[in-house]
Amino acid sequence: MHTVRVWDLPTRLFHWALVVCVIGQIVTANVGGNWMNWHLRLGYTVLTLLLFRLVWGFVGGHWSRFSSFLYGPTAVLNYLRGQARPEHRVGHNPLGAFSVFGLLTILLLQVGSGLFSDDEIAFTGPLVSLVSGDAVSLATSYHKNVGKFIVLALVVLHLLAIGYYRFSKKENLVRPMIVGDKQVPTAVPSARDSTQSRLLALGVLCLCALVVYGLVGLGATSGF
Template identity: 40%
Template sequence: MQRILIWDLPTRVFHWTLASCFAVAWFTSEGDRWLAIHVFAGYLMLGLAGFRLAWGFVGSHFSRFSNFWFSPKVALRYVRDVLQRRAERYIGHNPAGSAAIYLLLVMVLALGASGVLALGGDEQHGIAADWFSFDQIQLIKQVHVLLAKVMMLVVV
């Protein structure tokens, strides 16, 4: 049997660095003691998402978005076929995996944006300092926490 390299080194490094940053951000989310580490992990996740968006257009064959773009209808049909144990096999991402990747990229960007806004309002640090009222910041922080929990569900 011939082995085929599917995931190139930049994609693998991206994946495991993003997963590690999410774990660090998750475990440093409580209390001011870990805030600097939490913020660093969050900014790194934003940078990684930017890299992956660019790599999705210029990277190797299996890393390009054009190689794993499936409609939501196809993704749902694939999930149904998996449950019925008759799913087609794919080299690279299957339709459900493709949908998860797009969802995770959007979530990382939304999580990062809400984190930047919350940090600016709550800690008066960063580009968003003084942009929002106290009540608005509390809402943004709740959205940030909710997004993190939903992302954990998607990851697991």
Template identity: 40%
Template sequence: MSSPDTRSAIETVRIWDPALRVFHWALAAAVILAWGLGEFGPDVMRLHFYAGYAVIGLLAFRLIWALVGPRPARFSSFVYRPREILAYAAEAWRRKPSYWRGHNPLGGLFIVAVLLALALQALSGLVADPEDFVNVGPLAASVPAWVSRKALLVHEVMGSVILGLVALHLAAIAFYKLWKGEDLVRPMLTGLKTVRRT
């Protein structure tokens, strides 16, 4: 239980705007759908492509929102210098909530990694050619054949990388909840987060 001093130093405020919260859950659904359809079929990947297009649209929105959205959604609020990331990482193991206003430095680094991984996955899918004459990426004809073949390999590898990032994300949520006593899910549902007073 928080001491009176701690309670006076924190406040619950609206951090995550509705558009960002919808983006987060829609991206999670689109990625899960695209991965499931890619792994388990059907053999004709039309639905997989549609899920991939949804991911591309959501990534485009996130890029725009990171430039013009509310302050907590902007790149300037969650892209940190390496020194800041290392300093936060050295303290992150402490068994107390961080009450960080927005994404902490490790969370910000993770967001950048996820966005880059999904962008690479989407780009490789657009130009990949499995040479089955059916599941050819819509832009495969625009690049040399060797690029299309390499893109297929990249697309397969990135699927595993993204799966690993999802597992890491879930592990971080559990770590913050069970070890640090900080709920990261509810703020992404309600927009409200308990943070340090400024």
């Protein structure tokens, strides 16, 4: 067995920060009232994290890059037939890749729709002044009545998949996301996880936060 650094520290911190923020958003959305202020703040944080992950998918560690788990139809079919390649047991396998891309897409849609939502009670997105009333109504309807249930469904499926791999395939997917390393039967590249790469991640995160700050400020300067 070979010890491989699969998940670099920035990827691990992103993952658990996103978990905490999504749970917080679900809770604050259901509690309502003054907690909606925290719902907004957590939404900005989630958007910052998602933008970071999109950038990190191109410049991060080997197994965090999209190129390492961007599979074609043939690879997916072979995996489902039990013909997995060695690298499928290291980072995201073809099914896990679908989960990652699906979660990123749905969370971006949910946060994006929230920016343009207005429930006329306790929640008003910062960018509602930039679009028409019909667009605000559409975004609000999706955010409240569609998107949040898709997010919940994907979260449940994600947890079920983790449980399935843990108890059926005897593969612990959680531990590598905590410690970073994984025991694999074949020699594969380790993810870069140096001081320089971590500083790069910090710089990327700060830039993403500035982008979100500017985006939110755009609504304020447009008369909202």
